Amino acid sequence: MERTSAAGIDIGTNTIMMVIGEKSTDGKVAILADEHSIARLGAGVDSSKTIRPDAIQRAIVILKSYRHLLDKNKVTLIRTVGTSALRDASNRSLVVEQLSKAIGGRVEIIPGEEEAYLSFAGTVEDDELSTIIDIGGGSTEIITGSCGRIISKHSLNIGAVRLTERIFTGHPPTESEINIFKEEVKSSLGQTSSNCEPGKFYATAGTPTTIAQVALGMQEYDFNRVNGYMLNICILNRTITDFVDASVKEISERYYIHPKRADVITAGALILRIVMEHFKIDEVKVSAKGLRYGVLHSIFN
Numbered sequence: 001m002e003r004t005s006a007a008g009i010d011i012g013t014n015t016i017m018m019v020i021g022e023k024s025t026d027g028k029v030a031i032l033a034d035e036h037s038i039a040r041l042g043a044g045v046d047s048s049k050t051i052r053p054d055a056i057q058r059a060i061v062i063l064k065s066y067r068h069l070l071d072k073n074k075v076t077l078i079r080t081v082g083t084s085a086l087r088d089a090s091n092r093s094l095v096v097e098q099l100s101k102a103i104g105g106r107v108e109i110i111p112g113e114e115e116a117y118l119s120f121a122g123t124v125e126d127d128e129l130s131t132i133i134d135i136g137g138g139s140t141e142i143i144t145g146s147c148g149r150i151i152s153k154h155s156l157n158i159g160a161v162r163l164t165e166r167i168f169t170g171h172p173p174t175e176s177e178i179n180i181f182k183e184e185v186k187s188s189l190g191q192t193s194s195n196c197e198p199g200k201f202y203a204t205a206g207t208p209t210t211i212a213q214v215a216l217g218m219q220e221y222d223f224n225r226v227n228g229y230m231l232n233i234c235i236l237n238r239t240i241t242d243f244v245d246a247s248v249k250e251i252s253e254r255y256y257i258h259p260k261r262a263d264v265i266t267a268g269a270l271i272l273r274i275v276m277e278h279f280k281i282d283e284v285k286v287s288a289k290g291l292r293y294g295v296l297h298s299i300f301n
Contacts, residue, residue, distance in 0.1 A: 003022050003023065003024050003025075004022070004023050004077065004300075005020065005021070005022045005023075005032070005073060005074065005075045005076070005077065006020070006021055006022075006023070006075060006077035006078065006079075006296060006299040006300060007019065007020045007021075007066075007070055007075050007077070007078045007079070007296065008021075008079055008081075008122075008291075008292045008293065008294070008295030008296030008297075008298070008299065009063075009066065009078065009079070009080040009081070009103065009292065009295065010081060010083070010290075010291045010292040010295060011039075011041065011059065011080065011081065011082040011083065011086065011099065011107065012041070012042075012083050012084070012085070012136055012137055012138075012205075012291075013040075013041060013042030013045070013083065013084045013085040013136055013137025013138035013139075013159055013161050013162070014038060014039075014040055014041075014042065014136070014137030014160065014161050014206065014260065014261070014264065015036060015037065015038050015039070015137070015206055016037050016038075016039050016041070016059060016062045016063065016066075017034075017035060017036050017037070017291075017292045018033070018034075018035045018066050018069075018292060019031060019033070019034045019035075019292045019293055019296050020032040020033040020034075020069070020070070020073055020075055021296050021300070023300050029296075029300065032073055033069060033073065034223065035066060035069065036221075037062040037065075038258055038260040038261060039055065039058040039059040039062050040055060040058065040137075040161070040260050041055045041056075041058070041059050041085045041086075042055070042084065042085030042088075042137050042138050042159075042161050042162070043055050043161070043165075044165065045085050045088050045089055045138070045162075046088070046138075046161075046162045046165050046166055047165065047166075049088060049089060049090045050089060050090055050091050051085060051086075051089045051091055051092070051095050056095055056098055056099075059099055059102070060098060060099065060102040063099060063102035063103040064102050064103075066103060067102065067103055067104050070104075077299050078103070078104075078105045079108070079295050079296075079298060079299050080099075080100075080103055080105060080106065080107045080108065080295075081107070081108050081109075081110045081115075081118070081291070081295055082096065082099075082107055082108065082109045082110070083109075083110065083112075083115050083136060083138065083139070083291070084112075084136060084137065084138025084139040084157070084159060084162075085137070085138050086107075086109045087109055087111070087112070087138075088138065092109060096109065111155075112139060112141065112155025113153055113155060115134075115139075115141055115155060115291060116132075116134070116141040116142075116143045116150075116153035116154070116155055117143070117150055117153065117294070118291050118294030118295055118298060119132055119134040119141050119143060119204060119290050119291045119294055120132050120143040120145055120150060120153075120294070121148075121293075121294035121297050121298070122289050122290050122291055122292065122293030122294030122295070122296070122297060123202050123204050123287045123289050123290055123293070123294070124145070124200075124202065127146060127147040127148070128146060128199060128200055129144070129145075129146040129199030129200070130144070130145065130146065130199050130200040130201070130202060131143065131144040131199060131200070131201050131202070131279070132144075132202045132203075132204060132287075133201065133202065133203045133204070133208075133272065133275050133276075133284065134203075134204050134205050134290060134291070135159070135160060135203070135204075135205050135206075135207040135208070135268050135271050135272055135275075136159045136160070136205055137159045137160055137161035137162065137206075137264065138157070138159040138161060138162050139155050139156060139157050139158065139159045139162075140155075140156045140158050140159060140188075140271060140275070141153065141154065141155050141156075142154045142156070142192055142275070144199075146199070152192075154191055154192050156188040156189070156191065156192075157188065158184065158185050158188045158189075158271055159271075160206075160207060160264040160265070160267040160268035160271065161264050161267075163181060163184060163185070163267045163271070164263065164264045164266075164267040166184075167180055167181050167184065167267075168181075168266075168267065171246075171247055171248045171251075171263065171266065172244050172245060172246065172247065172266075173244065173266065178244070178270070181267070181270055182270070182274060185270070185271055185274045185275075186274060186278070189274070189275065189278045192278070200285060201276075201279070201281050201283070201284045201285065202284060202285050202286075202287045203231065203272060203284040203285070203286055203287070204286070204287040204288075204289065204290035204291075205290055205291075206261060206268065207265065207268030207269060207271070207272055208231060208272060208284065208286045208287075209221075209226050209286060209288050210257060210261055210265055210268075211231060211235075211236065211239050211265075211269060211272075211286075212225075212226045212229040212231060212286045213226055213255075213256075213257075214239055214255045214257070215229070215231065215235050215239065216229065218256070219256045220256070223288050226286060226288045227286065227287060227288035227289065228285060228286065228287075229285070229286040230283055230284075230285055230286075231283065231284050231285075231286050232282055232283045233273070233276055233281075233282045233283065236269065236272065236273055236276070237273065239269060240266070240269045240270060240273060243265060243266040243269060244266055248262050248263045249262075251265065251266075272284075
């Protein structure tokens, strides 16, 4: 049976992720590799509008390692997309040139609306009415659709890295900082209607998958256990309480979270809770897929 290999790469504000898939002639896609690395490309971008040289170098190292994996799997169909940090950066042309060289192919900077569409396509696997909450480092996408058709989509500049840098002066954050944080997120959510359609709610990206990992008591990430985990508001509230009472070091060591995820996980968790309150929902289904899977599907379809 003839097979075609392809890769979808997501260069985000905090993480760089890649999925390699193989599609057979009967239309089935087998996942060969699913890679996650933290570059924190968007460090300081919210205030400076510039991607720093050290962040570029971290991203280059990761992309070169991905290139080796692509070559090993003989993948020639590759689509690489950049999101919030690259959209905001004044030096994006220079950065894209360097990152494109590292991966050996073109890096596209996609608008927030396309990011929302691809996140939806990579997360929802049926035709039921669904809403996706995609919390990134620089932005949060909220997308509703069914039967492969997008009904509404919003890309909001409320990401875990962005708001941590903008509002928190340290960790644990102060009560005053948390109140300012809540008002900032609620103000952005004013662009969306709180009268949501009935249907499934998914939460995707590093925030919900990390919270699921913590809730499951896992020392090492397990895609199959995290993907599909039903996260309710009580567990989320309990997790937030634990996070806001701890230092970054304590969060990292106590819950086996990467240090560059641990310093923004409280912000991400707060965003998720405020979004759930906005839509008056008590539970979300965690997806470990998201944007990179949507990028992969865009190559095959």
